[in-house]
Amino acid sequence: xxxxxxxxxxxxxxxxxxxxxxxxxxxxLTPGNVVDVLIGSNIVTPEVxxxxxADYGLDEPLFVQYATYLGRVLRGDLGRSYQLxxxxxxxxxxxxxxxxxxxxxxxxxxxxxSTTLAILTxxxxxxxxxxxxGLELIGVSIPTFWTAILLLTIFSFQLGWFPAVGADGxxxxxxxxxxxxxxxxxxxxxxMREGLELTLEQPFVLTARTRGMxxxxxxxxxxxxxxxxxxxxxxxxxxxxxVGAMVAVEQIFSRQGIGQLTLTxxxxxxxxxxxxxxxxxxxLYVVVNIVIDLLYLLIDPRLRxxx
Amino acid sequence: xxxxxxxVTDLHVSFPAVDAVRGVSLAVHPxxxxxxxxxxxxxxxxxxxxxxxxxxxEATVTAGRLAIDGVDASRFSERxxxxxxxxxxxxxxxxxxxxxxxxxxxxxxxxxxLKLHRAAPRHEIPGKVLDLLTEVGVPEPEVRAKQYPHELxxxxxxxxxxxxxxxxxxxxxxxxxxxxxxxxxxxAQILRLLAERKRAGQALLLIxxxxxxxxxxxxxxxxxxxxxxxxxxxAVQVLGAPxxxxxxxxxxxxxxxxxxxxxxxxxxxxxxxxxxxxKGRTAVDGVSFELRAxxxxxxxxxxxxxxxxxxxxxxxxxxxxxxxxxxDRRQTQVIYQDPLSSFDPRFSxxxxxxxxxxxxxxxxxxxxxxxIELLEQVGLDDGVLDRRPLKLSGGQRQRVAIARxxxxxxxxxxxxxxxxxxxxxxxxxVLDLLTxxxxxxxxxYLFISHHLGVVxxxxxxxxxxxDGRAVESGDAHQIFTAPADPYTQELLAAVPGxxxxxxxxxxxxxxxxxxxxxxxxxxVG
Numbered sequence: 001x002x003x004x005x006x007x008x009x010x011x012x013x014x015x016x017x018x019x020x021x022x023x024x025x026x027x028x029l030t031p032g033n034v035v036d037v038l039i040g041s042n043i044v045t046p047e048v049x050x051x052x053x054a055d056y057g058l059d060e061p062l063f064v065q066y067a068t069y070l071g072r073v074l075r076g077d078l079g080r081s082y083q084l085x086x087x088x089x090x091x092x093x094x095x096x097x098x099x100x101x102x103x104x105x106x107x108x109x110x111x112x113x114s115t116t117l118a119i120l121t122x123x124x125x126x127x128x129x130x131x132x133x134g135l136e137l138i139g140v141s142i143p144t145f146w147t148a149i150l151l152l153t154i155f156s157f158q159l160g161w162f163p164a165v166g167a168d169g170x171x172x173x174x175x176x177x178x179x180x181x182x183x184x185x186x187x188x189x190x191x192m193r194e195g196l197e198l199t200l201e202q203p204f205v206l207t208a209r210t211r212g213m214x215x216x217x218x219x220x221x222x223x224x225x226x227x228x229x230x231x232x233x234x235x236x237x238x239x240x241x242x243v244g245a246m247v248a249v250e251q252i253f254s255r256q257g258i259g260q261l262t263l264t265x266x267x268x269x270x271x272x273x274x275x276x277x278x279x280x281x282x283x284l285y286v287v288v289n290i291v292i293d294l295l296y297l298l299i300d301p302r303l304r305x306x307x
Numbered sequence: 308x309x310x311x312x313x314x315v316t317d318l319h320v321s322f323p324a325v326d327a328v329r330g331v332s333l334a335v336h337p338x339x340x341x342x343x344x345x346x347x348x349x350x351x352x353x354x355x356x357x358x359x360x361x362x363x364x365e366a367t368v369t370a371g372r373l374a375i376d377g378v379d380a381s382r383f384s385e386r387x388x389x390x391x392x393x394x395x396x397x398x399x400x401x402x403x404x405x406x407x408x409x410x411x412x413x414x415x416x417x418x419x420x421l422k423l424h425r426a427a428p429r430h431e432i433p434g435k436v437l438d439l440l441t442e443v444g445v446p447e448p449e450v451r452a453k454q455y456p457h458e459l460x461x462x463x464x465x466x467x468x469x470x471x472x473x474x475x476x477x478x479x480x481x482x483x484x485x486x487x488x489x490x491x492x493x494x495a496q497i498l499r500l501l502a503e504r505k506r507a508g509q510a511l512l513l514i515x516x517x518x519x520x521x522x523x524x525x526x527x528x529x530x531x532x533x534x535x536x537x538x539x540x541x542a543v544q545v546l547g548a549p550x551x552x553x554x555x556x557x558x559x560x561x562x563x564x565x566x567x568x569x570x571x572x573x574x575x576x577x578x579x580x581x582x583x584x585x586k587g588r589t590a591v592d593g594v595s596f597e598l599r600a601x602x603x604x605x606x607x608x609x610x611x612x613x614x615x616x617x618x619x620x621x622x623x624x625x626x627x628x629x630x631x632x633x634x635d636r637r638q639t640q641v642i643y644q645d646p647l648s649s650f651d652p653r654f655s656x657x658x659x660x661x662x663x664x665x666x667x668x669x670x671x672x673x674x675x676x677x678x679i680e681l682l683e684q685v686g687l688d689d690g691v692l693d694r695r696p697l698k699l700s701g702g703q704r705q706r707v708a709i710a711r712x713x714x715x716x717x718x719x720x721x722x723x724x725x726x727x728x729x730x731x732x733x734x735x736x737v738l739d740l741l742t743x744x745x746x747x748x749x750x751x752y753l754f755i756s757h758h759l760g761v762v763x764x765x766x767x768x769x770x771x772x773x774d775g776r777a778v779e780s781g782d783a784h785q786i787f788t789a790p791a792d793p794y795t796q797e798l799l800a801a802v803p804g805x806x807x808x809x810x811x812x813x814x815x816x817x818x819x820x821x822x823x824x825x826x827x828x829x830x831v832g
């Protein structure tokens with residue numbers, strides 16, 4: 001168990017170190033003078049230039065630059081955006097809240113809706129399954145930006161039920177959450193239903209029924225947990241998809257957030273911010289994967305003994 | 308006579324594709340054990356599930372009368388059925404590893420029945436669970452209740468499963484192949500436990516493919532084939548004087564001592580002092596044996612005895628830590644218990660054989676002809692060439708596996724539980740096929756099985772393994788008639804049907820295929 005955690009931690013550190021190294025390499029492989037690359041499409045005074053060279057140790061050998069960069073990242077210093085005129089860390093920090101809110105709410109909605117749908121439709125009459133899987137196919141097929149535009153047109157512009165812009169309050173969250181959650185929900189539903197159908201064929205399900213348990217009871221108390229391991233795996237993978245979907249959704253709904261920040265940074269060649277976002281994504285992956293690993297152990301006792 | 312716990316007449320259960328049960332009638336009285344015997348697809352399990360209202364959503368059930376405890380159940384709603392399940396009728400399925408929820412401690416599974424029927428106040432449930440586990444003979448119930456199915460041995464799991472079925476004190480316990488997945492000594496323990504339940508006045512409905520198992524317990528036996536009861540009578544009648552040809556063939560198919568008349572050739576396997584350790588656990592500990600061409604060495608033992616490890620050492624899949632194996636691996640083939648998982652599901656039989664022939668060096672243009680020859684040798688026609696393994700029956704699959712093993716003309720075939728997954732009558736056919744091929748081709752078998760009857764049927768020599776050690780080895784007839792080692796004696800005594808003649812001498816005359824093909828096992832001494 002301890003060994004498992006240690007392995008997990010050391011691989012996590014490796015992943016993060018890799019991400020830092022990749023950012024550093026990207027910075028130096030970008031055509032042009034490193035100082036210009038860091039400044040991007042902005043114009044700065046010679047004093048700022050000198051400051052950048054000092055901060056990044058650009059007059060030192062490459063190895064020392066790398067060590068300096070690594071050391072700063074370790075201290076939590078992600079550098080400064082010369083376009084936003086603020087430290088990258090605080091720029092990201094300011095945008096993180098709305099994004100986490102959107103991502104969290106979307107995942108929550110997706111999990112609740114897909115679990116309910118899967119439980120209600122697994123091994124039911126063909127037309128129920130057919131209807132559900134037809135809708136899921138549509139859900140998976142529609143690109144997120146299109147869903148977002150469609151929702152915006154119908155519910156904000158036509159019906160005026162929800163605000164079209166901003167990130168204030170619950171009402172502003174509804175449409176973006178639907179747009180982000182839709183593809184996740186459909187994928188999760190498909191996988192969970194298939195998993196449930198396999199599980200419901202298992203002998204222990206019959207045993208539970210012979211004890212007098214109802215069909216719904218068996219689905220909730222026995223079968224569901226057996227589907228959770230693959231579900232958790234898929235959710236981990238979908239977190240990445242969510243981040244991607246949020247870039248489009250935040251743009252369309254004019255919401256603040258990491259997606260917006262990234263888009264602007266990429267457009268304005270604001271490399272310090274892009275590098276910060278890359279690191280943030282790496283941290284996100286590491287955290288998600290650690291959480292998933294712990295969830296596996298919680299769900300399946302058979303995994304607890306294994307090292 | 309008292310009211311039957313369950314009574315059904317003229318039961319018909321049909322599914323969209325098949326009429327699974329056609330006109331079955333049966334009644335089980337308190338303290339009585341009724342057995343339904345039949346092979347897969349005979350409708351025995353469907354019959355049993357119908358008594359719980361669990362024949363499935365697609366099933367159409369009609370019956371002249373269906374009564375549980377004297378109450379008409381033919382129009383029961385789902386809610387009424389639920390109050391019957393677990394409370395009036397308990398149900399035990401085979402192989403508790405998959406019949407218990409693998410993600411919950413077994414204690415919770417036992418408690419579930421109590422909770423569902425509110426059989427005890429909430430705070431008394433943990434105590435009751437421990438009582439129940441004790442009742443079915445689980446030692447240290449406090450520890451065991453917190454363990455998960457995979458942490459328990461096969462026997463303890465099966466006991467826990469039985470505890471969950473009897474938690475609410477049902478009047479009838481249905482046991483569907485309760486011992487099929489178990490080792491022979493554990494099987495004997497579970498059968499004793501069921502016998503105790505019966506003595507305590509519980510009605511039992513036993514479902515099995517194995518006449519030897521039901522012979523121990525049943526008062527009445529129904530033999531089912533293709534959804535119809537072909538024979539119905541007291542155990543003495545059915546086992547002692549079967550009338551229907553199918554019952555006779557089932558009895559004859561029970562493997563027992565066979566005629567062995569083989570001439571030993573040169574040594575094809577010589578193993579000396581094999582030792583194999585896995586992470587500090589010694590799986591094989593100083594095993595030596597010799598196998599000669601044209602003969603069969605049976606390797607017997609329970610799970611974990613080192614049988615399979617020995618086979619893998621012979622096949623060169625593992626390296627021994629100590630000791631040597633002399634065998635020509637180019638002339639060695641293998642047959643497994645489950646051929647399905649050893650075939651590529653996308654391959655047709657043609658391709659499976661073609662591949663084996665290619666490995667054996669048969670030129671391309673001769674392969675089709677040779678494939679057809681091989682299929683003939685194993686009793687299949689060339690119609691199966693373009694079928695995939697999934698579309699074949701269990702017996703056919705095992706025949707294809709044998710044909711594949713024969714393709715490179717091996718001198719030795721390692722058979723790892725080759726008939727354990729098959730119905731009795733198919734089992735007998737495959738065993739006959741193997742012995743026939745041996746006489747014809749002079750191939751030697753290293754025959755691994757936990758089933759003593761099967762090993763006795765095919766072996767010239769026997770090696771008895773326990774915890775990786777050879778406790779006894781030598782001439783098969785000698786070992787099966789006069790075992791010297793206490794463990795071998797225990798194994799033989801545990802074979803169901805072994806105590807049969809002692810229990811009731813009148814049941815003794817069990818006719819077999821040949822005169823010594825009897826259910827009666829040789830007793831110690």
